Amino acid sequence: xxxxxxxxxxxxxxxxxxxxxxxxxxxxxxxxxxxxxLVGETGSGKSVIGQAIIRLLPTSAxxxxxxxxxxxxxxxxxxxxxxxxxxxxxxxxxxxxSGSLDPLVRNGSQIGEIFIERGMEKKTAxxxxxxxxxxxxxxxxxxxxxxxxxxxxxxxxxRLTTSIAIAENSHLIIADEPTKGLDYQARxxxxxxxxxxxxxxxxxxLLITHDLYLAEHLCDWIAVLYAGEIVEVGPATxxxxxxxxxxxxxxxxxxxxxxxxxLEGQSPSxxxxxxxxxxxxxxxxxxxxxxMIHPDLNQEPxxxxxxxxxxxxx
Amino acid sequence: MPSPVLQLTGLSKSYxxxxxxxxxxxxxxxxxxxxxxxxxxxxKTTLGRCIMRIEEPSSGHILMQGQDLARMRPGKxxxxxxxFQMIFQHPEVSLNPRMTLAxxxxxxxxxxxxxxxxxxxxxxxxxxxxxxxxxxxxxxxxxxxxxxxxxRAVLSRIFSLKPKIVVADEPTSxxxxxxxxxxxxxxxxxxxxxxxxxxxxxxxxxxMSVMCEETLWxxxxxxxxxxxxxxxxxxxxQYSGAVPT
Numbered sequence: 306x307x308x309x310x311x312x313x314x315x316x317x318x319x320x321x322x323x324x325x326x327x328x329x330x331x332x333x334x335x336x337x338x339x340x341x342x343l344v345g346e347t348g349s350g351k352s353v354i355g356q357a358i359i360r361l362l363p364t365s366a367x368x369x370x371x372x373x374x375x376x377x378x379x380x381x382x383x384x385x386x387x388x389x390x391x392x393x394x395x396x397x398x399x400x401x402x403s404g405s406l407d408p409l410v411r412n413g414s415q416i417g418e419i420f421i422e423r424g425m426e427k428k429t430a431x432x433x434x435x436x437x438x439x440x441x442x443x444x445x446x447x448x449x450x451x452x453x454x455x456x457x458x459x460x461x462x463x464r465l466t467t468s469i470a471i472a473e474n475s476h477l478i479i480a481d482e483p484t485k486g487l488d489y490q491a492r493x494x495x496x497x498x499x500x501x502x503x504x505x506x507x508x509x510x511l512l513i514t515h516d517l518y519l520a521e522h523l524c525d526w527i528a529v530l531y532a533g534e535i536v537e538v539g540p541a542t543x544x545x546x547x548x549x550x551x552x553x554x555x556x557x558x559x560x561x562x563x564x565x566x567x568l569e570g571q572s573p574s575x576x577x578x579x580x581x582x583x584x585x586x587x588x589x590x591x592x593x594x595x596x597m598i599h600p601d602l603n604q605e606p607x608x609x610x611x612x613x614x615x616x617x618x619x
Numbered sequence: 620m621p622s623p624v625l626q627l628t629g630l631s632k633s634y635x636x637x638x639x640x641x642x643x644x645x646x647x648x649x650x651x652x653x654x655x656x657x658x659x660x661x662x663k664t665t666l667g668r669c670i671m672r673i674e675e676p677s678s679g680h681i682l683m684q685g686q687d688l689a690r691m692r693p694g695k696x697x698x699x700x701x702x703f704q705m706i707f708q709h710p711e712v713s714l715n716p717r718m719t720l721a722x723x724x725x726x727x728x729x730x731x732x733x734x735x736x737x738x739x740x741x742x743x744x745x746x747x748x749x750x751x752x753x754x755x756x757x758x759x760x761x762x763x764x765x766x767x768x769x770x771r772a773v774l775s776r777i778f779s780l781k782p783k784i785v786v787a788d789e790p791t792s793x794x795x796x797x798x799x800x801x802x803x804x805x806x807x808x809x810x811x812x813x814x815x816x817x818x819x820x821x822x823x824x825x826x827m828s829v830m831c832e833e834t835l836w837x838x839x840x841x842x843x844x845x846x847x848x849x850x851x852x853x854x855x856x857q858y859s860g861a862v863p864t
């Protein structure tokens with residue numbers, strides 16, 4: 306059953322210098338229990354999509370398109386109804402853990418307050434919070450629960466926000482760069498916790514990341530974003546084994562074990578999107594048509610799609 | 620055998636509550652890279668900061684071309700400072716937020732050579748192009764640049780002083796994979812061109828194995844030295860592989 310369906314999502318931010326078109330005609334859907342990875346470089350519009358779904362974008366953002374969650378349209382939902390969904394049906398692991406935790410609240414209470422709000426006894430809530438700390442590898446949990454966020458390292462704070470997101474058995478968890486800056490061991494623990502979401506009843510995970518190893522390991526489907534649009538989408542195994550878009554191919558080559566081959570040049574400004582293919586300037590396969598005509602994302606069921614005039618060219 | 624550019628013997632650092640690390644010894648030759656690998660909190664950044672004398676080591680020696688940095692007076696240290704430089708993990712706080720990129724990249728030459736802004740900018744211009752920045756970047760402030768652009772600017776700042784040793788503290792851990800490849804390749808190219816030696820700090824085994832001939836694995840305050848092959852073998856046995864490498 307389709308849990309989330311995003312259709313033709315456009316997000317624009319007006320600024321003094323012009324309009325930033327951060328997300329352009331993004332469409333995808335997710336079934337219950339599925340893990341979809343949004344990958345791409347910084348500024349490609351990954352986080353904006355996650356924020357648009359959970360409706361945490363600044364009010365200055367102009368949003369068009371539809372976001373249906375369990376059949377309910379989120380873009381037009383009343384604020385109080387959206388508030389009721391957040392944290393219960395849809396949870397977010399935010400990208401910036403330091404800015405997401407209350408510095409004056411003990412770590413245990415950061416998690417525990419969720420249960421207390423649902424009417425649980427304080428003592429039981431504290432115990433449940435400690436259990437969750439153990440789940441994300443924050444031990445000794447008794448001691449860490451009594452401490453404050455500033456007493457934790459960046460990686461530990463990241464795992465604390467993950468534990469808050471999984472406290473409620475949400476149907477959809479949006480994890481925004483959950484392994485950024487984490488060391489190897491902490492990354493393994495986070496990967497285990499996130500893959501636990503997969504095995505839970507009907508829970509889905511939207512993984513926003515530039516950690517390609519993590520994406521390969523966890524995701525069923527991958528959507529590759531470039532300059533605010535999806536340039537390739539498909540089953541994770543296929544994207545990693547046989548990437549078709551020249552940008553996806555370049556991303557794979559940039560991984561250290563694949564040769565650390567840098568992709569030269571820069572992505573276009575989101576205030577001045579080129580008429581043709583956004584990647585043409587950095588693409589070794591581009592032809593005249595690429596500069597003039599914007600390619601469509603030709604999607605086929607089970608295989609996915611690629612937005613390129615010359616797919617699999619290199 | 621040529622003498623090492625940097626040689627640490629029995630370096631230790633402790634705070635009130637105990638040792639961060641003790642008895643750390645290694646050496647690095649000209650144009651070579653040694654890695655410092657370990658988990659968050661293992662002390663690898665503190666070790667890097669001790670080499671730079673941003674923090675005071677508790678005991679031991681840091682020999683840079685025969686001179687002991689660990690015991691050097693501040694005046695002499697300042698004279699030698701251009702020879703050993705550091706690149707930090709967080710690009711967003713690496714540069715003064717109130718200075719334009721032009722001010723930031725010219726600053727080291729102005730401070731250490733006593734020259735004016737115009738002359739400094741003229742001298743650094745080829746290096747700015749070398750790291751892939753354009754004139755349009757120079758008028759911008761750090762918050763108007765991407766993480767990769769800031770790290771390039773930091774590299775041009777550092778290399779304007781023709782350093783012999785650069786301590787690189789997780790220079791790409793906050794960057795995405797394609798920008799990481801750009802910055803690391805640039806560091807490798809600059810090493811080939813200038814013969815600089817790197818002390819490369821990272822918690823990413825893949826990056827480590829690409830960048831470093833030798834790696835010091837820091838664990839419980841002690842360091843064990845591995846060559847590239849030995850390091851990868853240890854990584855394979857140490858980690859269960861929940862996230863495959």
